[in-house]
Amino acid sequence: MTVSEGVTIIKTGEQGAFGGELLTVNFGxxxxxxxxxxxxxxxxxxxxxxxxxxxxxxxxxxxxKQMEALRWQQGVVVTDRHDYxxxxxxxxxxxLAVERLMGVDVPPRAQALRVIMSELTRxxxxxxxxGTSGLELGAMSMLMYCFRExxxxxxxxxxxxxxxxxxxxxxxxxxMADATPRFLEMLEEFIRAMPGHIDEYEDLLTMNPIWRSRxxxxxxxxxxxxxxxxxxxxxxxxxxxxxxxRKAMPYSGYENYDFEVAxxxxxxxxxxxxxxxxxxxxxxxxxxxxxDRLPDGPVNVDDRKMLPPPREELETSMEAVIHHFKLFxxxxxxxxxxxxxxxxxxxxxxxxxxxxxxxxxPRRVKFRSASFVNLQALERMALxxxxxxxxxxxxxxxxxxxxxxx
Amino acid sequence: MGLEELAESLGxxxxxxxxxxxxxxxxxxxxxxxxxxxxCCAIEMIATATPRxxxxxxxxxxxxxSPRQSDLMIVSGRVSxxxxxxxxxxxxxxxxxxxxxxxxxxxxxxxxxxxxxxxQGVDKIVPVDVYIPGCPPxxxxxxxxxxILQERIKAQGIMPRQ
Amino acid sequence: MNSRxxxxxxxxxxxxxxxxxxxxxxxxDAANIKEALQSMKDDGYRLLVFLTCVDHxxxxxxxxxxxxxxxxxxxxIETKEMLRVRAFVDGDxxxxxxxxxxxxxANWDERETYDLFGVVFNDHPDLSRILMPDDWVGxxxxxxxxxxxxxVEFSEEHQTWQTAPEDA
Numbered sequence: 001m002t003v004s005e006g007v008t009i010i011k012t013g014e015q016g017a018f019g020g021e022l023l024t025v026n027f028g029x030x031x032x033x034x035x036x037x038x039x040x041x042x043x044x045x046x047x048x049x050x051x052x053x054x055x056x057x058x059x060x061x062x063x064x065k066q067m068e069a070l071r072w073q074q075g076v077v078v079t080d081r082h083d084y085x086x087x088x089x090x091x092x093x094x095x096l097a098v099e100r101l102m103g104v105d106v107p108p109r110a111q112a113l114r115v116i117m118s119e120l121t122r123x124x125x126x127x128x129x130x131g132t133s134g135l136e137l138g139a140m141s142m143l144m145y146c147f148r149e150x151x152x153x154x155x156x157x158x159x160x161x162x163x164x165x166x167x168x169x170x171x172x173x174x175x176m177a178d179a180t181p182r183f184l185e186m187l188e189e190f191i192r193a194m195p196g197h198i199d200e201y202e203d204l205l206t207m208n209p210i211w212r213s214r215x216x217x218x219x220x221x222x223x224x225x226x227x228x229x230x231x232x233x234x235x236x237x238x239x240x241x242x243x244x245x246r247k248a249m250p251y252s253g254y255e256n257y258d259f260e261v262a263x264x265x266x267x268x269x270x271x272x273x274x275x276x277x278x279x280x281x282x283x284x285x286x287x288x289x290x291x292d293r294l295p296d297g298p299v300n301v302d303d304r305k306m307l308p309p310p311r312e313e314l315e316t317s318m319e320a321v322i323h324h325f326k327l328f329x330x331x332x333x334x335x336x337x338x339x340x341x342x343x344x345x346x347x348x349x350x351x352x353x354x355x356x357x358x359x360x361x362p363r364r365v366k367f368r369s370a371s372f373v374n375l376q377a378l379e380r381m382a383l384x385x386x387x388x389x390x391x392x393x394x395x396x397x398x399x400x401x402x403x404x405x406x
Numbered sequence: 407m408g409l410e411e412l413a414e415s416l417g418x419x420x421x422x423x424x425x426x427x428x429x430x431x432x433x434x435x436x437x438x439x440x441x442x443x444x445x446c447c448a449i450e451m452i453a454t455a456t457p458r459x460x461x462x463x464x465x466x467x468x469x470x471x472s473p474r475q476s477d478l479m480i481v482s483g484r485v486s487x488x489x490x491x492x493x494x495x496x497x498x499x500x501x502x503x504x505x506x507x508x509x510x511x512x513x514x515x516x517x518x519x520x521x522x523x524x525x526q527g528v529d530k531i532v533p534v535d536v537y538i539p540g541c542p543p544x545x546x547x548x549x550x551x552x553x554i555l556q557e558r559i560k561a562q563g564i565m566p567r568q
Numbered sequence: 569m570n571s572r573x574x575x576x577x578x579x580x581x582x583x584x585x586x587x588x589x590x591x592x593x594x595x596x597d598a599a600n601i602k603e604a605l606q607s608m609k610d611d612g613y614r615l616l617v618f619l620t621c622v623d624h625x626x627x628x629x630x631x632x633x634x635x636x637x638x639x640x641x642x643x644x645i646e647t648k649e650m651l652r653v654r655a656f657v658d659g660d661x662x663x664x665x666x667x668x669x670x671x672x673x674a675n676w677d678e679r680e681t682y683d684l685f686g687v688v689f690n691d692h693p694d695l696s697r698i699l700m701p702d703d704w705v706g707x708x709x710x711x712x713x714x715x716x717x718x719x720v721e722f723s724e725e726h727q728t729w730q731t732a733p734e735d736a
Binding site for chain 2: 029030031036037058059060061062063065066069077078081084085128131132143144147148150151164165166401402405
Binding site for chain 1: 614615616620622624628629645650652672684701711715
């Protein structure tokens with residue numbers, strides 16, 4: 001039976017606990033509360049959620065197939081676009097995987113710049129989450145405040161890479177370019193201002209009675225469930241398990257930074273909110289350390305087979321011209337083998353599994369996306385909650401549909 | 407009875423052309439976009455609504471969740487083969503007159519994803535008024551596209567698009 | 569983790585083991601996959617990080633026991649060790665036992681692998697397409713499935729973009 005366009009209600013005939021029949025209600029894929037093009041088929045007993053079946057694939061982009069058709073260095077551009085809230089972190093996973101296969105290590109300055117970009121991205125990703133989740137639960141001004149700081153981060157992205165969102169800044173073999181002095185100034189200013197801004201968000205939300213009543217006790221995910229369902233990122237840390245890949249399996253020099261893993265024992269939407277706020281503070285802390293200890297030196301590996309020669313060499317050296325030509329017509333080849341590298345994105349474990357058959361194109365690139373796995377926990381979280389709480393629960397899972405569908 | 411039928415019955419004369427200017431002015435300055443975020447571009451679309459750019463200056467801050475209440479569909483992001491029928495359904499639900507902005511390279515041409523999964527250009531299923539290049543375009547680009555669209559709406563007057 | 573890979577109680581099921589770019593892996597017979605993963609789980613590899621498939625069609629870099637290689641990436645959260653389990657399957661469609669009972673996250677991963685590679689997982693609770701539309705024909709990530717899209721003029725793929733490679 002169609003009630004109005006986009007809302008179809010089917011009676012399943014099953015008896016609910018309150019004497020009525022279960023109703024099947026369709027949410028999405030075009031629905032204001034579903035964070036993108038997620039579709040949910042929900043069985044309701046009265047207003048209580050009995051079953052949730054997410055239907056995904058509405059943003060399936062064929063990224064993995066596209067990667068097989070692109071050369072190794074071209075693939076970076078595509079990695080940006082699957083989890084579109086944390087492009088440099090996706091770049092990092094891919095770059096680390098290719099570097100592991102080729103057996104190269106990037107210089108310390110490149111590693112520090114990668115950490116800086118990762119943490120900036122984590123901040124901007126959490127800011128989008130905070131803004132949109134606030135908006136959905138009625139705290140409209142959160143969006144305005146959060147996007148103000150996010151725009152500052154995007155300005156920094158633009159300064160360092162020339163592009164606001166999809167920077168393609170981290171590449172196999174290093175980074176695109178060295179940080180400009182202007183970027184470092186902006187970063188310094190940002191690090192000084194950001195803790196104050198985070199206080200501002202907390203003033204607005206942490207003790208806000210509406211926010212608390214809409215999130216506390218909502219969307220419970222017990223630590224056991226979180227482990228069994230393979231949840232990662234703020235989802236598992238919000239359930240009290242201190243699992244963070246930056247600490248557990250450090251990459252790109254994260255072992256040298258002093259930071260805490262944010263956890264919360266609340267196991268609910270509010271706990272996940274606290275985790276993300278804490279993570280933002282820790283990210284600023286990491287940025288401070290990275291900026292203070294930013295080493296000098298090159299930002300790329302010195303390998304002419306992997307990266308183009310500097311512009312000035314092209315005018316004097318025939319060999320450089322040949323390398324340049326070979327690199328941009330054929331690309332480089334990667335030794336056969338396979339490797340899995342996982343990095344911690346704003347949403348959890350963002351991994352890249354790469355198989356090479358020794359040619360200049362990958363045989364298979366698989367992205368292990370945190371959202372895809374975390375979304376499977378949605379049913380567990382939404383069970384027996386009111387249908388109005390679904391908004392808070394979907395929001396707190398922070399799924400990016402581009403990441404789910406790839 | 408809509409304004410269009412009235413204008414058609416009266417034909418082109420001083421009254422309808424002057425009224426047309428008024429209607430075009432009104433329509434052009436209150437374009438309500440449907441909240442139809444798909445991918446990366448949707449984030450930049452949200453950014454246009456925030457204080458730095460403030461799409462409200464152009465009368466389009468009222469992003470409607472229901473297609474029934476909106477005049478403009480901003481296709482912000484890549485449209486997959488699975489999403490295409492949904493997009494067309496949402497477009498069909500919007501009341502006339504309606505306009506479409508194809509935001510970003512993916513919506514306009516498929517962008518970097520020239521593959522099986524994506525619709526190579528949203529203009530295959532809905533008529534597009536303004537295309538915005540970029541992947542994703544800057545929020546300023548979206549505002550520029552909106553201004554171009556406003557000029558068009560104002561010039562259109564009452565008569566519906568054929 | 570030593571270079572010969574971790575010690576496993578399911579040593580008898582292991583066909584081959586090795587290390588690829590620092591990741592230790594083992595190969596098991598596809599018929600024993602459930603048994604092998606059960607014993608891995610008992611050994612502490614309680615998290616299935618991801619499950620996927622690689623299509624080795626016309627891959628000249630080495631000889632493969634089968635066309636489809638199923639990859640199960642496992643992790644022991646306590647010791648932080650990772651282990652990759654491989655299983656090779658052939659046939660059209662290839663069949664392998666589902667492990668979604670052992671590892672709940674495998675549920676969607678198996679559906680995705682079925683959708684994109686056409687690998688059929690026996691006893692899966694709901695084996696249906698997950699990313700592509702329900703009425704889609706073919707399995708896009710197989711190597712003999714064309715990339716699709718539209719031909720870009722003057723590109724290097726202009727001739728071959730929409731056709732499968734001849735040796736496929």
